[in-house]
Amino acid sequence: MALILTFLGKGGVGRTTIAIAAAKRLASQGKRVLLASQSPGPALGIMLEAASLGADPQELAANFHVVQLHTATLLERSWDELKNLETQYLRTPFFKEVFGQELGVLPGMDSALALNALREYDASGKYDVIVYDGAGDQTTLRMLGMPEIFSWYLRRFRRVFADSDLGKTVMPLLQPIASTVLNVSWSGDMFDQPAAKQANNMLEDGKAAVANPNRVAAYLVTTPDEAAIVTAQYLWGAAQQVGVTVGGVIVNQADSSLASSANFDPLPVTSVSTQVVKDWQPLVDALPNFDQAPQAPHPIAINVAERKVSLFLPGFDRKQIKLTQYGPEITVEAGDQRRNLALPPELSGKPVAGAKFQDGFLIISF
Numbered sequence: 001m002a003l004i005l006t007f008l009g010k011g012g013v014g015r016t017t018i019a020i021a022a023a024k025r026l027a028s029q030g031k032r033v034l035l036a037s038q039s040p041g042p043a044l045g046i047m048l049e050a051a052s053l054g055a056d057p058q059e060l061a062a063n064f065h066v067v068q069l070h071t072a073t074l075l076e077r078s079w080d081e082l083k084n085l086e087t088q089y090l091r092t093p094f095f096k097e098v099f100g101q102e103l104g105v106l107p108g109m110d111s112a113l114a115l116n117a118l119r120e121y122d123a124s125g126k127y128d129v130i131v132y133d134g135a136g137d138q139t140t141l142r143m144l145g146m147p148e149i150f151s152w153y154l155r156r157f158r159r160v161f162a163d164s165d166l167g168k169t170v171m172p173l174l175q176p177i178a179s180t181v182l183n184v185s186w187s188g189d190m191f192d193q194p195a196a197k198q199a200n201n202m203l204e205d206g207k208a209a210v211a212n213p214n215r216v217a218a219y220l221v222t223t224p225d226e227a228a229i230v231t232a233q234y235l236w237g238a239a240q241q242v243g244v245t246v247g248g249v250i251v252n253q254a255d256s257s258l259a260s261s262a263n264f265d266p267l268p269v270t271s272v273s274t275q276v277v278k279d280w281q282p283l284v285d286a287l288p289n290f291d292q293a294p295q296a297p298h299p300i301a302i303n304v305a306e307r308k309v310s311l312f313l314p315g316f317d318r319k320q321i322k323l324t325q326y327g328p329e330i331t332v333e334a335g336d337q338r339r340n341l342a343l344p345p346e347l348s349g350k351p352v353a354g355a356k357f358q359d360g361f362l363i364i365s366f
Contacts, residue, residue, distance in 0.1 A: 001215060002034075002122045005290060006132040006140060007250075008239060009221035010231035014252040017274040018221050019133040020047060021283045022290065027064040031128040034121055035066045038114055038134045044068065049278075057121075065127070071105050074113035079103060111143035119206065136221070138238060138336065144216065145242030145339075147206025152340045154200060156327065213245035217293035220249045220264070229263055234335065236264070237315030240299040241337040247293025264314075267296060304346045307353075307366040318357045323364065325352055330364065 005022065007015045016039070023035040034057055037044050045053045050060055055073040057065040079099075114134065121130055134140040209215040218239055222232040232249065239246050248268040253275075272286040301310045313321060313334050322333040328349050330341040342348075350366040357363075 001209075002127045003129045003214065003290075004118060004122065004132055004209070004216045005129060005293075006134060006136070006144075006216075006218050007221050008136050008140065008218050008232070008235040008246075010228045011136075013221050013223050013228050014274040015136045015221045016044065016047070016133050017283070018219075018250055018252070018272075018287070019131050020044075021274075021280055021287055023064060023066075023129075023131040024061075024280055025284045025287050026129045026131070026290065027061065028284070030063065032063050032126065033065065034127045034130045035064070036069055036114075036118065036121065036130055036132050037066070038069045038110065038132075040068055040070055044133075057126075067121075069114050069117055071110045071113055074117055075103055075105060075109060076101055078113060078116060111139060112146065115143050115146055115206075119202075122209075137235065141235070141238050141242050141244065141337070144210055144244055145337075147203045147210065148243065148339075151200070151203040151207060152329075152342075154203070156340075207243075211243050211299075213247070213294040213296065213298070216244060217247045217290070217296075218244050219247055219288070219290075219293075220267075221252060222249065223252050233263060233315035235315070236267075237313045238335055238337050240312050240314065241332070241334050241339050243299050243339075245293060245296055245298060247290065247296045248288050250288065268292070300341070302344060302347070304344055307347065307350075309341065309343070309347070309364045309366075311362040311364075312360060313357075313362050314360045321357060321362060323352070323355050323362070332362065 005026075007019055007022075009015050016037070019037075020035065023033045027033040044066075045051070048060060048066060050058070050066070053066055053068045055068060055070045057067040059065050114132075118130060118132060121127060132140075134143070220232040220236055222228040236246050246267065248270060249264045251269060251271045253273055268288060270286065270288040272283055274283055297312045299312055303309075309330070311332060316334045320335055324331045324333070329343065330352065332339050332341065343350075347366050352364055352366060354365040355362065
């Protein structure tokens with residue numbers, strides 16, 4: 001399984017340059033590296049001095065592969081996979097007359113297709129590290145948070161539907177209809193069928209990967225500019241909200257005007273200069289040790305014995321955080337990000353006894 005490494009920060013701070021240098025550094029260490037960029041333009045090829053970059057991984061140097069994630073191509077391939085599944089499960093497929101080559105890209109498809117592509121590259125076993133060069137903002141974080149969000153929708157609405165009068169009335173009727181339409185037998189819970197189980201297992205694997213800093217990690221990229229710094233701080237907190245561990249900060253074009261690392265305490269701060277003139281080595285050498293990312297503060301800590309849950313939410317103040325408990329889970333809203341906490345059985349469904357925000361931590365007691 002590969003480490004998926006990405007970089008967050010305000011536009012123009014040099015995230016793509018840092019991503020390329022990180023990929024080069026990791027490849028030089030003997031790791032099999034894939035640099036996956038979601039920018040379809042020619043800029044990446046110019047920076048890498050590559051004549052052309054395609055929608056399939058291309059080897060540029062020893063251990064170093066590059067791919068540009070073209071959404072239209074990914075959509076076409078995913079549609080073919082969907083049609084194969086349709087043929088597997090339906091007696092009379094109805095998508096066979098619709099072709100992936102004619103599908104247009106709708107808003108939101110870019111992130112979902114890119115995440116699926118990363119999952120497939122990871123599952124291929126060909127790479128030790130996948131360096132993902134995406135938007136580097138909330139779009140990237142929402143993409144990484146998709147498995148947890150979709151998993152919540154699945155389990156929440158499954159319960160709502162099963163307990164409703166509609167669900168109790170419709171479920172017995174659906175089974176004989178399904179046996180006529182599907183190639184596989186169906187009995188019992190519609191959410192407990194092979195296809196649903198496969199989707200749920202995929203989501204659980206994605207959640208586990210995002211929660212594991214040995215599998216998914218992010219680094220903040222900023223400059224001494226105040227707007228870049230506060231954006232990086234905000235993205236730090238937003239990353240914690242989706243469960244992504246931030247391993248450190250890379251300050252580009254740093255000088256003495258950046259007084260200290262207090263803005264990002266306790267993260268390690270590395271100063272670099274990205275003035276690359278066909279010589280990447282100084283920048284490559286200046287980058288931090290990415291293997292140290294798991295040592296950074298984890299987004300969430302659960303102490304069952306003390307009946308406490310602690311969420312590390314840097315970059316936010318008390319007024320930006322909202323804690324609610326409408327359903328069986330706890331919902332934490334910080335900034336423009338909302339997270340439903342899946343708690344262990346000992347705490348699940350228990351009412352919140354108290355909460356406080358202290359030193360960047362939201363501490364919830366039950």
